[in-house]
Amino acid sequence: MAGSETQTSAEYIKHHLTNLTFGNHPEHGWGVAHSSAEAAEMGFWAIHLDTMFFSILLGGLFLYFFHKVGKAATSGVPDTAQNMVEAIVGFVQDNVHNTACERNPLVAPLALTIFVWVFLMNLMDLIPIDLVPWLASLIGIHFLKIVPTTDPNATFGMSLMIFGLIIYYSIKVKGVGGFAGELTLHPFGKWGMPANLLLEGINLVAKPISLSLRLFGNLYAGEMIFILIALMYGGGMVLGISGGVLQFVWAVFHVLIITLQAFIFMVLTIVYLDMAHQESH
């Protein structure tokens, strides 16, 4: 839709799946990549400006709004904003309640941050797919992905932090020996140590990977469908109208997905940290 006349469908899709990458290109030096190939050539030491910008913007919005409400929070009659914030906080509290990590002052705020932040990042998916990139193209930005959670860097970044917390609290609560024992002495007893380590190791490593890939996969697929629907706008009157209908239907369905994925990410984080806090297996 926003693409120029000469753009093919494949180019349109590829264009939408390319981040605004800043890095050191072996030939062109420091700068913003002009194509996805160029971005790939920049290697590891490149940064996705769009992912960083939108995730920090949304995180900042979350912090600003919640902090403002928190500062004015009264135990008397709450206003609408406080009501909403309290509902979310109460929801998170309910989920943290009765877990082994309930006493840990980090877990509940962590869960709140994850839920709201991931929800806001997912919510960007509902903004018409070409709107923001088109506006950005007016000021000379050629690539823009506005949904940070469709960038695996964002989801893996979060899940790796959570992975770090799982290991930190496992060792803190159970001790190095206890944690090592948990990894090697189940489920086959001490004679099956290598097999145990393999199984438990996979189990442990699968946590951050499944956590991030689930979120990434759902949002990536969702965005892909939005892109494919957007392609229909170029196909004439009938296709265009049915595309509009489809876009609406998918957006409505997507509301469920983005909320659900934020919720799943939060709940699994709590569950993993709960397991890390439990003494016995």
Next chain:
Amino acid sequence: MNINVTIFGQMLSFAVFVWFTMKFIWPPIVKALEERKTKIAEGLAAAERGQHEQELAEKRAKESLHEAKRQAAEIKHNAEKQAALIVEEARDKAKEEGHRQMLVAQAEIEQETNKAREVLRAKVGELAVLGAEKILRKEIDANAHRDIVESVARQI
């Protein structure tokens, strides 16, 4: 779709967000929630206490009403008894008074009778003397015969 240094940027911003939430957002909201919880609990307790007190007061009011009724009945009963007593007394007194008056009247009557008798006696004496005078046609010394006349009169 490349994994690159963005991942560290995301980790860092995530850590900062979580830290900020933990430090500045979570505590005041949870505090407000807890405070409201205690407030509501206190309010409910106060309401319950108030209701209990009201019940007690109602009970007390009923009791005092009952007591007042009982007292009123007692007073009425006493009054009736006293009234009966007064009436009885009055009747007795009246009877006594009547009796007394009757006695007085009787005494008076007797006195009057006696007095009349005396007068009559005197008169009869005089008459007897006069009669005797006439009969005897002879002047009788009234003084000398008074004794006789009086004895005659007394015999009447």
